[in-house]
Amino acid sequence: MITTLIRRAIQAGFVIFAMTLIVFLGVNVIGNPVDILINPDLNQAERLRVIQNLGLDQPLWRQYLGFLHGLAQGNFGDSFVYGRPALQVIAERLPATLELALCAMVIAIVIGLPLGLYAGLYPERISSRLIMTGSILGFSLPTFWVGLMFILLFAVQLGWLPSNGRGETAEFLGAKWSFLTRDGLAHLVLPALNLALFKTSLILRLTRAGVQEVVLQDFVKFARAKGLRESRIVLVHILKNLMIPVITIIGLEFGSLIAFSVVTESIFGWPGMGKLIIDSINLLDRPVIVAYLMMMVVLFVSLNFVIDICYTLLDPRVRLDGKG
């Protein structure tokens, strides 16, 4: 177990190292930082001075070492737009994105799990078929367009909910949160629903498939034969055995929720990391782009690391030390 852990950790570290190389080479070699960073109106002498200041005249390996050095200290340079350290700018936006992603995940579970359970238990009912057709729509509908339609329907036509920004926020644990105030909660509803749409369909389909598998198992038949109440069979025997795949997916998909919040945040003007990265790409704010990409790489590598470890703990049949 310990060796597996260490081996996995080394692999994760290697992946992160490889990604620093890719991101660094990508941004510094494929994209030309001189064109991006320097005002084209400057004369030659000023140009050279700026190049020197930014260290762009150094050999590539030294630039890369400098980049790694900065990385180790969490220093990606100052944002060109905000004039503050890039990591700080991103960290300020983190709570907004986390809040949105968490809410979307809760919505996806609360809607997807019961509906999937129902559709799996009674697959022949018309309502189950309707649910399944609905879930296909959830997969096919482009998220950003659904977001626009939400705005059109609930914000413009009905005027029930606001469509832009976070609204009023309250301080909690040193960060600002929307869900603690009434106004903030109202602002949260549409973006969270929008982000949850795809994941709801996913959890729904996964639950249904799982139910249909578990229902055929002997222990369910045995529970029925024993004369247990149906509610107990569903809640204990079926649901418990469903939890492993469902929890895995929830863990895996949480990272992708944060990545996909890019779209939702842009539509609803939600001031999170996703909106920041899109703005930064459009404004060529390189330090923020690099910091964001590196942060995402670390996030996903650690997420996969944790999930791998959980697998070994939960399911002794999975042995990672053989053929990982």
Place this chain on the structure above:
Amino acid sequence: MDSKLADTAGIAAAEEAPPPARAWPAIRRFFAAPSALVGALGLVAIIAVAVFAPLLAPQDPYDLMQLDIMDSRLPPGSESFAGLPYHLGTDGQGRDILSGIMYGLRTSLIVGLASAIVAALIGTTAGLMAAYLGGRAETAVMRLVDLQLSFPTILMALMVLAILGNGVANVVLAIIVAEWATYARTARGTALVEREKEYIEAARCLRIPGHRVLLRHMLPNCLAPIIVIATMQVARAIGLEATLSFLGLGASVTQPSLGMLIANGYQYLLSGLYWISFYPGIALLLTIVSINLVGDRLRDVLNPRRAR
């Protein structure tokens, strides 16, 4: 003895039967499901509209001479200054939405098809090679595939676009980078099963050169799942392109895709001018659903375990 020989001959003949004889039942089975028929018809219609857009569209949305700023933001069903109807209304520049959708479909379909095909070529080659060669090469390719699949597609695409900058060509590249791994994994998985079969062993015993075994023996037998995935991936690529264009990272203003058209309508949405975003979105939705219906049915038909 004679009859037995005839039987064997008959089986051999059946196995060597020309493809159309085997394709027909498959095609018939494909259309047995009404959803597949709807999807296929929809897809044919959409492709026809895209191909013949210059003939069908009431207006050339790229020709600024045909646009009249006086006609901007007209609701669906209005008439132009010259008396021509705008069935789906006009956008902020006085562009006919219907014509915009027809031309936008072209960009979306081309991006979707091009990226899915190139990604399929790269991914399939990598997957087949990995399965055939084995050893270090296989480990290296599959590690890369695992690594890529652990990142969401949109993040991979953002990474590419952040490095290369905006534009249609870069979006195609971003989608290829984001999607090739799926093909590689499927191709390898199928090829691993095929590799153990007797006909491959026979081909090897006949000392047929490796590239020939790979191309003429392995590839055709691995094709079915790859075609299914490619169909679904076209839909995903179209959706991804629309999303990236909507975020302002994709198609140029002069050659709008569906995503770009939807993005154009975003600013008018709050004033209730719904049609600028709504109708291109419907077109996008119909395209994606049609492709998915066809792909879903293809999977059922081409998968021997499900069909029989």
